Amino acid sequence: MVERTAQMIFTVCASFAILAVASITLYMMISGTPAIFKVGLKDILFETAWEPTGAEPKYGILYVILTSVVGTFLAILIGVPIGLMTAVFLAEISGKYTAAIVKPAVELLAGIPSVIYGLLGIYLLNPLMYRLELVLFRDSKTHQFTGGSNLLSAVLVLAIMILPTVINISQTAIESVRKDIRAASLALGASKVQTIFRAVLPAAKSGIVTAVVLGVGRAVGEAMAVTLVSGSSVNLPLPFNSVRFLTTAIVSEMGYSQGTHRQMLFTIGLVLFVFIMLINVVLNRILKGGGEEK
Amino acid sequence: MKTIGKSSKKLKALLGACLVGVLCMTGCGAAAGAGSSGNDAGNGTGTGAGGSNTTVNTELSGSIQLVGSTSMEKLSNALAESFMDKYPDVEVTAEFVGSGAGIEAVTTGTADIGNSSRNLKDTEKAAGAVENVVAIDGIAVCTHKDNTVTNLTVQQLKDIYTGKVTNWSELGGKDAPIIVVGREAGSGTRGAFEELLKIENECAYANELDTTGAVMAKVGSTPGAIGYVSLDVIDDSVLALSLEGVEPTAENIKAGSYCLSRPFIMATKGEITAQNELVQAWFAYVMSDEGQEVAKKVGLIPVK
Numbered sequence: 001m002v003e004r005t006a007q008m009i010f011t012v013c014a015s016f017a018i019l020a021v022a023s024i025t026l027y028m029m030i031s032g033t034p035a036i037f038k039v040g041l042k043d044i045l046f047e048t049a050w051e052p053t054g055a056e057p058k059y060g061i062l063y064v065i066l067t068s069v070v071g072t073f074l075a076i077l078i079g080v081p082i083g084l085m086t087a088v089f090l091a092e093i094s095g096k097y098t099a100a101i102v103k104p105a106v107e108l109l110a111g112i113p114s115v116i117y118g119l120l121g122i123y124l125l126n127p128l129m130y131r132l133e134l135v136l137f138r139d140s141k142t143h144q145f146t147g148g149s150n151l152l153s154a155v156l157v158l159a160i161m162i163l164p165t166v167i168n169i170s171q172t173a174i175e176s177v178r179k180d181i182r183a184a185s186l187a188l189g190a191s192k193v194q195t196i197f198r199a200v201l202p203a204a205k206s207g208i209v210t211a212v213v214l215g216v217g218r219a220v221g222e223a224m225a226v227t228l229v230s231g232s233s234v235n236l237p238l239p240f241n242s243v244r245f246l247t248t249a250i251v252s253e254m255g256y257s258q259g260t261h262r263q264m265l266f267t268i269g270l271v272l273f274v275f276i277m278l279i280n281v282v283l284n285r286i287l288k289g290g291g292e293e294k
Numbered sequence: 295m296k297t298i299g300k301s302s303k304k305l306k307a308l309l310g311a312c313l314v315g316v317l318c319m320t321g322c323g324a325a326a327g328a329g330s331s332g333n334d335a336g337n338g339t340g341t342g343a344g345g346s347n348t349t350v351n352t353e354l355s356g357s358i359q360l361v362g363s364t365s366m367e368k369l370s371n372a373l374a375e376s377f378m379d380k381y382p383d384v385e386v387t388a389e390f391v392g393s394g395a396g397i398e399a400v401t402t403g404t405a406d407i408g409n410s411s412r413n414l415k416d417t418e419k420a421a422g423a424v425e426n427v428v429a430i431d432g433i434a435v436c437t438h439k440d441n442t443v444t445n446l447t448v449q450q451l452k453d454i455y456t457g458k459v460t461n462w463s464e465l466g467g468k469d470a471p472i473i474v475v476g477r478e479a480g481s482g483t484r485g486a487f488e489e490l491l492k493i494e495n496e497c498a499y500a501n502e503l504d505t506t507g508a509v510m511a512k513v514g515s516t517p518g519a520i521g522y523v524s525l526d527v528i529d530d531s532v533l534a535l536s537l538e539g540v541e542p543t544a545e546n547i548k549a550g551s552y553c554l555s556r557p558f559i560m561a562t563k564g565e566i567t568a569q570n571e572l573v574q575a576w577f578a579y580v581m582s583d584e585g586q587e588v589a590k591k592v593g594l595i596p597v598k
Contacts (some may be wrong), residue, residue, distance in 0.1 A: 054495040097449045130516065132341070134471070144457070145471035146500040147516035232478070232502045242500050252504035256480040258364075 025273075026222035031036055033269030035059070044267065046246045050234040050244075052253070052261040061249065065271065067237040068246040071151060071226075075158035079219075081213055082159070083166030084201075087211075090167070091174040092196055112162030118228030121157045126229060128196050129153050133240055146242040149231030154243065157225050162215035169214060173207020174200060209287040220272070223247035246272040340490035342553050348369050355383035356572050362380060362389075362396020362409025365482050366558050368592045369429060370409060376588050384572060391533050397423050400561050404575050408561040411480035411486070423561045427442055427597050432525035432555040433487050434542040436510075438517045443467040445536040448553060457498035462518065475501045475512050475521035487522050522554075524593040543597050558594065 036044065039059045047060025054216050061117055086106070090099055130148030137143040185199035186192075201208070224247075231242025232252050246254070250265050250272075360370050367390045375387035391399075393410040400408030401421040411547045414425045437443070437453060443465050446454075454472055463469040470572040476499040477484035483506070488494045503509050506523050513521040514531035519534075525542055528534045534542050534552055546552040562569055566577045586596035 051495050053478070053485065123515070129513070144460070144498065144500050145473050145513065145518065147473040147475075147519055149501050149512070227504070228508075231500060232504070233499045234502075242502075244502075250500065252478045253480050255478075255504065256482065258480070261480060 007101065010186040028266070028270045028273050031263070031266040032273075033267070035260055038260055044264075045271075048236075049232075050249075052257065052264060057260065059095045059260075061246075061268060061271070061272040063234050063236055064244050064246055064249050064268070065275075067151065067235075067243040068220060068275065070237040071155055071158065071243070071245060072216060074151075074155040074201070075162060075219045076212065076216055077161040078155065079159035079215060080166055083163045083211070083215070084170055084208065085165070086167045087170040087174055088196055088201075091171050092192075092200065106164050106167050106173070109160075110168070114161065114222060114225040115228070117157050117161055118225035121153055121225060121229035125153045125156060129240075136240065143240070146231050146233075149229060149242050150240045151230065151237050151243045152239045154226045157229055158219045158222060161222060161225060162218050165218055166210070166211045166215045169211035170204070172210065173204040176207070177203045196291065205287075209283065212287070213280060213283045216283065217276060220276055220279065221247060223251045227251055246275065300376075302389050326491065351381050352378075352383050354572060354575055357385040357387060358407065358572050358576055359405040360386065360388040360396075360407045360409055360560070361391060361399040361405035362525075362561075363393040363406075363411040364390040365411040365431070365485060366390070366409045368482065369558060369589060369594060372588050373580060373585060374484070376584070377576065380579065381575065384575075386576070397561050400563050401590060403563065406562070406569070407411045407576070410559040410561055411556055412559075413557060414559065414561060415497070416460055418561075422563045424563070424565055425557075426560050426562060426566060426577065428560050429558045429586070429594040429597060430547055430553070430555055431486055431558055431593075432542065432547045432595050433483060433490070433522050434525045434528045435520065435522050435535045435537065435554065436513055437520045437535060438513060438515075439533050441467060441533055442515050443535070444533070445539055448491065451537065455491070455497045456493055469583055470518040473500050473516055473519040474498060475503065475509055475516075475519050477506075477509065477522075478502050478504045483522065483524055486556060487554070488554060525555075526590070526593050547595055555595075558589075593598050 036130070044059055044061055047058065048062045049058040049060045050064070051058040086102070092104075094102065098240060126148035128148065129147075129150060133145060133150070134150060136151060137145070175289055181199050181203050182195055185195040190198065226245050227248040230242050230245065230248060232248055233242040234244045234249075235241040237243050246268055249268050253261070254265060338587065360374070367388070370388040370390075374388055377386055378384060388409075389405075390409075393412055394404070396408035397410055397414065397418050398408075398448055399405035401418065401423050406424065409433065414423055419425070420556075434447070443462060450459065450465055454465075455474060455476070456545065457474070459465065461469065462472055474497070476497060479502075481504075488497060501512055501519075503512060506527055509521040509523050510527060510529075510532060513519045521534075525544070525547070528542070536542070540546050540552045542552055542554070547555040560577070560580070562573065566574060569577075581598065584596075586598050589596050
């Protein structure tokens with residue numbers, strides 16, 4: 001009897017997740033598609049002008065999509081190597097005492113709310129970026145000054161934000177690599193560094209990929225911190241341009257939008273949703289595929 | 295033990311009172327929500343504040359229809375909610391289809407009141423519409439405190455926002471780039487700003503921020519930044535600019551000398567005194583201290 005009840009409770013709990021995913025998917029489909037039919041998929045995905053309140057409204061989100069792609073990619077480019085190295089440090093190199101300092105710091109980093117990252121970005125990062133901008137574009141006639149709210153600020157904030165995810169998951173992956181792999185490598189005369197890069201990391205590949213995928217997910221989906229530091233104008237994603245991500249596009253205009261404009265915001269949500277799904281599937285296939293077949 | 299027992303009793307009583315209070319408020323909210331279409335989350339504040347000191351009047355019943363300006367959505371909904379708290383048997387419905395359509399609706403008799411966020415045209419007045427200014431919307435242009443330019447002409451302001459002028463030195467200030475800060479598409483402040491300057495969708499924003507507070511923070515912390523906000527939020531953290539030599543103050547706006555302002559008008563067909571008693575009660579409420587306080591709360595300048 002107890003067994004059966006427990007089993008039932010577990011099943012119900014498990015089905016909640018499925019129910020949630022299914023209803024979110026359905027909801028996004030239903031609320032995201034009307035605008036596609038009204039505006040036309042081509043005019044949404046391949047046009048660059050975002051003028052939702054114009055006399056002839058334009059709903060092109062190409063720049064917004066590109067910003068999300070470029071921004072996430074750059075954040076991963078910076079965040080993953082740092083995160084992975086930290087994980088290696090924690091799992092393989094550090095002594096008890098250094099680990100006792102680094103590990104809690106990483107955990108603390110994971111617990112900081114994203115709005116705090118954004119505020120720090122506004123008060124520390126943006127002024128620095130503005131100074132850099134003033135120096136770099138001193139003689140530029142065409143550059144629009146943004147006061148430091150730009151793609152680079154957003155990327156740096158995102159890179160820091162994905163660190164805890166990448167560090168924690170890859171550390172677990174590295175630590176779960178079997179001892180004999182290390183021993184065999186060392187016995188063959190490989191140095192410690194060679195062992196880490198040639199033997200341990202390849203063996204932990206699957207876990208590290210999971211870390212990267214979750215990191216990408218965090219970076220793509222982050223809105224709060226990004227909306228505070230990125231400037232939020234729709235522009236081509238160049239490092240010193242003020243840019244708008246898919247997430248911030250929804251957040252910033254939800255307040256007062258109406259009619260097609262509002263439906264369009266749901267469509268952006270749908271694009272974001274599809275985008276994240278694609279990244280999950282593709283990254284898992286490409287990065288993990290080789291390892292699992294063997 | 296005795297004291298504990300007493301205090302727990304008190305606590306229970308307090309909880310009970312709270313519960314009743316909450317129930318009442320949700321009740322009011324639901325009634326108001328049903329009346330005003332396209333309600334935004336922001337309007338809830340009006341209900342709570344009005345609910346406490348409301349004397350309920352059930353003598354009047356019927357419905358009042360407001361049709362018109364989208365810019366007046368916040369004001370209309372807030373007024374409608376607090377009015378319906380006061381007169382529970384009256385239903386105020388508000389539609390937001392644009393100033394022109396609103397005035398047309400009132401002159402053709404399909405609505406009681408036509409909302410307009412601009413002065414009435416002579417043709418509209420000829421058709422019988424009467425201009426009743428209920429509040430004034432004022433926008434202040436502000437910059438970082440270190441800015442040395444304190445006055446702009448309308449043309450200069452337009453040039454800044456359309457990206458023709460990009461350095462303060464072109465306006466007699468320091469050699470520093472201008473950082474153009476504005477609001478997101480759909481914002482009422484942005485709509486009014488661009489409409490009054492006639493630069494709709496021509497603006498080249500470097501920052502499109504989604505709240506008034508964010509604009510103030512950005513402008514206050516970034517040398518060279520310029521932004522626009524509702525007049526009532528201007529404080530010491532920024533420098534409010536004069537336009538055409540006129541300072542942005544409530545007095546100047548009422549006198550009509552400051553250009554970035556517009557009247558919020560609730561037009562009627564014929565004078566207010568010629569309207570039915572419902573509409574008269576509406577205007578009596580709107581122009582009362584209570585009604586003008588509601589206008590102030592949504593960031594407008596009261597006319598009284």
